[in-house]
Every structure is written in C-alpha cells, then in structure tokens.
Amino acid sequence: MDLSIIIPTFNERNNVKIIAEKITTLLQGSNSSFEIIFVDDSLDDTPVLLEELCQQYKEVKYIHRRNEKGLASAVVKGFLHSQGNQIIVMDADLQHPPELLPLMIKRLARYDVVIPSRFVAGGSDGGLNIVRKLISGVARGIGYIFIKKLRCISDSTSGYFGFKRSVIEQVQLNPIGWKILIEILVKGRYQTVHEIPYSFVARTAGTSKMNLNEQFNYLKHIGQLMMYHPEHRKFYYFCMIGTLGVFVNLSCLHFFLHFLGMEELTASVYASSIAMLHNFMWNHKVTWKECKQQTLWKQMMQFPQFVLICSLGIAITTLFTQAFLFLGWNIYAGQLTGIAVSILWNFSANSKWTWSATYSQINADKEKLIVTQELPSKENCMQVEF
Ligand SMILES: Nc1nc2c(ncn2[C@@H]2O[C@H](COP(=O)(O)OP(=O)(O)O)[C@@H](O)[C@H]2O)c(=O)[nH]1
Numbered sequence: 456m457d458l459s460i461i462i463p464t465f466n467e468r469n470n471v472k473i474i475a476e477k478i479t480t481l482l483q484g485s486n487s488s489f490e491i492i493f494v495d496d497s498l499d500d501t502p503v504l505l506e507e508l509c510q511q512y513k514e515v516k517y518i519h520r521r522n523e524k525g526l527a528s529a530v531v532k533g534f535l536h537s538q539g540n541q542i543i544v545m546d547a548d549l550q551h552p553p554e555l556l557p558l559m560i561k562r563l564a565r566y567d568v569v570i571p572s573r574f575v576a577g578g579s580d581g582g583l584n585i586v587r588k589l590i591s592g593v594a595r596g597i598g599y600i601f602i603k604k605l606r607c608i609s610d611s612t613s614g615y616f617g618f619k620r621s622v623i624e625q626v627q628l629n630p631i632g633w634k635i636l637i638e639i640l641v642k643g644r645y646q647t648v649h650e651i652p653y654s655f656v657a658r659t660a661g662t663s664k665m666n667l668n669e670q671f672n673y674l675k676h677i678g679q680l681m682m683y684h685p686e687h688r689k690f691y692y693f694c695m696i697g698t699l700g701v702f703v704n705l706s707c708l709h710f711f712l713h714f715l716g717m718e719e720l721t722a723s724v725y726a727s728s729i730a731m732l733h734n735f736m737w738n739h740k741v742t743w744k745e746c747k748q749q750t751l752w753k754q755m756m757q758f759p760q761f762v763l764i765c766s767l768g769i770a771i772t773t774l775f776t777q778a779f780l781f782l783g784w785n786i787y788a789g790q791l792t793g794i795a796v797s798i799l800w801n802f803s804a805n806s807k808w809t810w811s812a813t814y815s816q817i818n819a820d821k822e823k824l825i826v827t828q829e830l831p832s833k834e835n836c837m838q839v840e841f
Pocket residue numbers: 462463464465466467494495496497524525526529545546547548550614662663664665
C-alpha cells in the first residue's frame with residue numbers, strides 16, 4: 456500500500472461523504488494505491504454514514520471507538536491500523552483542502568515530512584476568527600519558545616501533514632490532546648521537512664470541537680515534550696537548579712548576617728560562593744551526569760571554569776542593569792533581562808567548556824534537519840538549517 460489517509464471524526468455527519476468523494480476522485484486516476492481510514496468517536500449517526508461509504512468505496516475503512524475520545528489518540532489509532540508507506544493526516548471538515556493531496560504525495564517521495572502551512576508565502580489562515588487566530592498564535596509561540604525543534608517549522612500546530620512511515624517506526628507516540636504533529640516533530644526520525652503554502656478555509660458544515668480543555672491539554676503536552684529531548688531536559692534541570700541556588704544564596708546570607716553577625720559584603724560573597732558550589736554539584740550530578748571528562752586535569756578545572764563562567768554571567772546582568780539605568784528605564788526590568796541573558800550564557804558556555812561532550816552532541820543534532828519551502832516561482836528552496 457502506497458498511502459494511508461487518516462481522518463479523525465467527531466460528529467461530522469455532514470462532511471464525511473463529501474471528503475471521501477473528493478479524495479477518491481482526486482486519487483483514483485493516480486498510479487498509487489491508497490486507503491482512507493476514518494477514526495470516529497462520534498455520538499451522532501456518523502458511523503452509519505461511514506458504514507455506507509465502506510460499501511461504496513473499497514478504499515474507505517473506519518474504526519469506531521465507543522469508550523475513547525480525543526483527536527490525537529484517534530490519529531495514533533489510525534497509524535496502528537494503516538498500511539501505507541506514506542501517511543497523511545487531515546480533518547474531515549474540508550478546512551484542509553484535499554486538492555493539495557497530489558502535490559503532498561509527490562513531495563513525500565523526496566521529503567520525510569510534508570506540512571501544508573498557513574504561514575509561509577502564499578498561505579493564509581483566513582478560516583479562523585480573530586480569537587482563534589490569537590489562541591493559535593499564542594500556542595505556536597509557546598511551542599516555539601520551549602521546544603527548539605519546532606522553531607524552524609512555520610505551522611507546527613497544523614492538523615494537516617504527511618510523512619513517511621519510517622518517521623514513526625519504533626517511536627512511542629503518547630500525545631495528550633490534539634496536536635499530534637508536535638509529537639511527531641519532537642519524537643519522529645526525519646531529516647527533511649517540506650512546507651507547502653495553503654489557505655485554511657472556514658468550516659461550512661458542523662461545528663468546531665476545539666475548547667478550553669484542549670488548550671490546557673496543549674500546555675501539558677508541551678510540558679511533556681520539553682522533557683523528551685535530552686538537551687531540553689538539561690536546560691530545564693539547569694534552570695531548576697539555578698532557582699534552588701537563589702534560595703540557598705538568600706538563606707545563607709540571612710544565616711551569616713543574623714546568626715554569625717558577619718559584615719554585609721563578606722556575608723554576600725560567602726553566600727554567593729556556597730550557592731555556586733551548590734549549583735555546580737547538582738549540575739554535575741544531574742544536568743550533565745553522563746558527561747565525564749576524560750583527563751584528571753580537565754576534571755580539576757571544571758569547578759574553576761564553572762565559577763569563571765558564572766561570574767561573567769553576573770557581569771552580564773550588571774551590564775544590563777547599568778544600561779537600563781543609563782537609559783532611564785526600570786532597574787528591575789534591566790535586572791530581569793540581564794538574568795535571562797546570563798542564564799543562556801551560563802548554560803551554553805558550561806555546555807561548551809565545562810561539560811564539553813554535550814556541546815558536540817548539540818551540534819551533531821543541528822546538522823541533521825533541513826527545512827524547505829514550496830515557492831510559486833521555483834520548485835522549492837532551501838530555507839533553514841537547524
Ligand atoms: N476521532 C476524533 N476526532 C475528533 C475529536 N475531536 C475533534 N475531532 C476531529 O478532528 C478534526 C478537527 O476538529 P475541528 O473541530 O474541526 O477543530 P478546528 O479545526 O481546530 O476547529 C475534525 O475532523 C473533527 O471531527 C475526537 O475527540 N475524536
């Protein structure tokens with residue numbers, strides 16, 4: 456089987472017939488064999504219509520789940536029952552134009568993942584109202600900030616996408632909620648992604664099932680995926696240890712000032728030194744635990760290196776604070792900006808020098824992903840290397 460098209464459905468009685476007809480008309484002339492798998496959780500009579508479609512078209516199959524619900528888990532169920540070498544996921548409500556399918560199939564011969572995108576030149580998300588546009592934009596922004604791999608994908612929350620089966624082979628997919636594409640982009644095995652512009656149109660029949668609960672599920676899903684990649688995990692451990700270090704620092708300062716009666720400057724320097732030692736030990740034991748330096752000399756240099764890098768981090772923060780004061784801006788905003796920049800500096804520099812093996816791993820990952828875009832003029836162009 457060349458292609459499996461997975462369509463999740465929930466109360467889509469007015470759409471299933473139209474989409475099945477459109478897809479079969481579009482693909483029947485092609486040389487590829489295909490199947491359309493509806494994964495249905497409907498409470499209305501959609502399953503009756505799906506049964507009729509199965510009689511009418513040999514390509515149509517459906518799974519009806521009685522005790523389960525949820526878009527992403529329905530799609531995963533579809534993957535498990537599919538046989539195609541290529542897999543395409545799309546909504547039933549015709550907001551994802553089936554007319555794009557022939558081009559997607561053609562591109563899937565060359566690229567591992569193909570994503571019709573609303574946000575590349577020639578695309579549009581006109582089918583969403585202003586509130587949905589805002590929510591969708593914030594959701595994409597959150598993914599962009601917290602998950603590095605999503606940063607070079609313009610439409611990572613899309614429900615319309617295709618990929619080669621090899622991308623998900625031996626990959627454990629456990630999506631929460633709706634956004635199965637981010638799960639595949641984070642966990643899947645692929646090296647090339649191709650984006651095709653398209654216009655997301657408004658629904659003409661049935662209603663949207665998106666709700667507030669799904670927005671919370673999306674945040675949970677992002678949280679889960681953040682910890683999936685070892686490099687992401689390292690960064691969040693680093694931040695958590697740093698936050699704990701602040702409490703250690705303040706508690707020590709209080710102890711030295713009020714219980715030992717130390718002079719302020721001495722108390723502050725001692726408190727910061729203990730916090731630095733605390734951070735170093737935890738980062739060594741947790742964040743970069745698998746990263747052992749080969750020579751004794753390198754091991755001995757780790758702590759001084761860490762102190763030097765963190766001291767430069769403090770200098771960066773001070774620089775920002777001073778710059779903000781000079782410009783007449785708020786000192787707390789300056790301190791916060793400085794802290795954010797110094798966290799990035801501390802993490803990158805310590806990855807690169809103090810626990811250096813990790814850095815080469817990050818670079819190795821970077822070279823692997825190539826994202827290209829379909830352009831109206833040329834066939835496609837190189838867009839970004841991640
Ligand atoms: N199987 C299944 N499909 C669902 C579920 N929720 C939504 N869908 C389908 O997922 C697709 C996208 O849902 P839709 O309501 O159009 O979301 P929107 O496009 O973001 O407004 C449609 O084909 C829905 O029928 C669900 O719980 N189970």
